[in-house]
Amino acid sequence: MPSRWMAHSSFSSDHFIGVDLLGVARAILGGAKIMSTCKNKVLTLVFVLRPGEVLLGYKKRGFAQGWWNGFGGKVEAGETIEEGAKRELHEESGLSVSNELDHVGVLMFEFVNDPVLLEVHVYRTYSYTGTPIETEEMKPQWFKHQDIPYKDMWPDDKLWYSLMLNGKYFNGNFKFEGLTNLLEYEINEITK
Numbered sequence: 001m002p003s004r005w006m007a008h009s010s011f012s013s014d015h016f017i018g019v020d021l022l023g024v025a026r027a028i029l030g031g032a033k034i035m036s037t038c039k040n041k042v043l044t045l046v047f048v049l050r051p052g053e054v055l056l057g058y059k060k061r062g063f064a065q066g067w068w069n070g071f072g073g074k075v076e077a078g079e080t081i082e083e084g085a086k087r088e089l090h091e092e093s094g095l096s097v098s099n100e101l102d103h104v105g106v107l108m109f110e111f112v113n114d115p116v117l118l119e120v121h122v123y124r125t126y127s128y129t130g131t132p133i134e135t136e137e138m139k140p141q142w143f144k145h146q147d148i149p150y151k152d153m154w155p156d157d158k159l160w161y162s163l164m165l166n167g168k169y170f171n172g173n174f175k176f177e178g179l180t181n182l183l184e185y186e187i188n189e190i191t192k
């Protein structure tokens with residue numbers, strides 16, 4: 001969300017890769033403009049962890065079909081973002097979480113020629129009940145951190161997964177042209 005761009009302006013050089021300063025300035029200014037004209041679509045993305053491994057789901061249909069991702073989707077009317085995250089996790093993987101999820105980040109995605117910004121709330125948890133099951137939408141599989149299949153994932157994922165896996169808090173802004181061409185981005189680690 002553009003306001004978050006402003007609120008957390010301390011860039012971590014470790015995670016601020018591949019964008020020149022002019023590009024960042026343009027992106028921030030562009031963000032401010034976008035904020036006044038766009039409506040955000042609020043989505044969730046949940047990562048279930050066990051020591052050294054993360055559970056990902058292979059998307060069998062719809063948006064980003066054929067790619068691996070965490071579990072999540074649109075927040076429905078009448079539910080909090082975290083309730084939406086738990087519901088989507090259960091629908092897509094069969095797992096339930098009764099404790100609070102750890103809210104580790106917010107990612108903003110802009111797509112060229114699309115006025116709608118995606119506001120993706122990222123959660124992680126080590127605490128869950130159930131056994132992952134294949135659903136109509138996702139096929140779950142545990143991956144060791146070193147085996148995460150980044151080539152079959154959204155191009156932004158390799159840029160922020162290490163923060164998420166290491167329990168850091170972060171936000172990010174990404175501008176895509178189509179689904180595979182990441183034009184600009186910035187990622188900020190947040191000190192709580």
Ligand SMILES: COc1nc(N)nc2c1ncn2[C@H]1C[C@H](O)[C@@H](COP(=O)(O)OP(=O)(O)OP(=O)(O)O)O1
Binds near residue numbers: 064
């Ligand atoms: C653009 O980059 C993205 N990267 C990553 N890693 N994840 C993303 C990106 N854009 C969206 N997502 C996530 C956010 C959600 O978890 C899903 C999209 O959810 P979907 O559109 O399938 O929402 P549902 O409510 O499940 O939709 P249907 O019920 O209509 O299937 O991807």
